[in-house]
Amino acid sequence: MSVKLTTLVFTVALWALASMQPSLAKNSISPSDTIKTTTQLALSILQNISLNQQQQWSEIGQLIDRSFDFRSMSQSALSEDWKVANGEERKLFVDYLAQYLEDTYRRKFRRYKQQSSIITSEQIRKDRAIVETxxxxxxxxxxxxxxxxxNDRKWYVYDVLIRGESVVTESRELFDAIVKAEGLEGLKSDLENRVKIYKSKYGDLP
Structure with missing residues (x-):
C-alpha cells in the first residue's frame, strides 16, 4: 500500500454517520453507533472556534486513544515478532502506532471535515464486528x-481498511522489511526514532 493511500486510511479512520443495530451486550452501544459517535465528537472538536489548534489536537488525541485498540493493532502488525518482544519493546510498538495514527489524522482530517459519510452495513459475530462506510x-x-x-461492553477499532487495503497489513509489511534487514533491535531503534520525532512536535499522548 502506498504512503499516500496509508495516509488516506488514517485520514478517514473516524468517518461515519448514522445506522444502528442491536448491541452485543446489554448497555453497550452498537459498533455502528460507536463509529458515528466518535465521528461527531471529532467534528465538534475541529469546528469549535473557541479552541486553538493545540487544544484541538490534544482533544483529538484523547479521542483516538479512547477509540482504538492499539495493543491489538500492534500485536497483529508485529505477528511473530510480538511473541519474542519483551514488555518494553511491546510498549514501544503500541506507542508508535498510536502516535503515528494520531499525527497523520490530525494533519489530514481537516481536508475532509466538510464531506459526508454514510454507514452502509454492519455485521456482528460474537465479540467482533465489521462496519462498512x-x-x-x-x-x-x-x-x-x-x-x-x-472489550468490557465497549467497541474498539483494531483495523481500518480503505478500498480493501488494511492498516495492520501495511504496518506488518513495514515491520517485516525492517526486521529482515536489521533485526528486532533495528526495528526497535527505528520506532524509537520515529516516536522521538513525534514527541518533539506534540509531546506525549494524553
Missing part, C-alpha cells in the same frame, strides 16, 4: 471498512 464528496465515493472488537 462510504465517504461522499467530490469524485468517486471512498469505501472505508472498520473492524472492531468488544
Amino acid at each position: 462510504r465517504i461522499l464528496g467530490d469524485g468517486r465515493p471512498i469505501l472505508v471498512t472498520y473492524r472492531l472488537k468488544n
Whole structure:
C-alpha cells in the first residue's frame, strides 16, 4: 500500500454517520453507533472556534486513544515478532502506532471535515464486528471498512481498511522489511526514532 493511500486510511479512520443495530451486550452501544459517535465528537472538536489548534489536537488525541485498540493493532502488525518482544519493546510498538495514527489524522482530517459519510452495513459475530462506510464528496465515493472488537461492553477499532487495503497489513509489511534487514533491535531503534520525532512536535499522548 502506498504512503499516500496509508495516509488516506488514517485520514478517514473516524468517518461515519448514522445506522444502528442491536448491541452485543446489554448497555453497550452498537459498533455502528460507536463509529458515528466518535465521528461527531471529532467534528465538534475541529469546528469549535473557541479552541486553538493545540487544544484541538490534544482533544483529538484523547479521542483516538479512547477509540482504538492499539495493543491489538500492534500485536497483529508485529505477528511473530510480538511473541519474542519483551514488555518494553511491546510498549514501544503500541506507542508508535498510536502516535503515528494520531499525527497523520490530525494533519489530514481537516481536508475532509466538510464531506459526508454514510454507514452502509454492519455485521456482528460474537465479540467482533465489521462496519462498512462510504465517504461522499467530490469524485468517486471512498469505501472505508472498520473492524472492531468488544472489550468490557465497549467497541474498539483494531483495523481500518480503505478500498480493501488494511492498516495492520501495511504496518506488518513495514515491520517485516525492517526486521529482515536489521533485526528486532533495528526495528526497535527505528520506532524509537520515529516516536522521538513525534514527541518533539506534540509531546506525549494524553
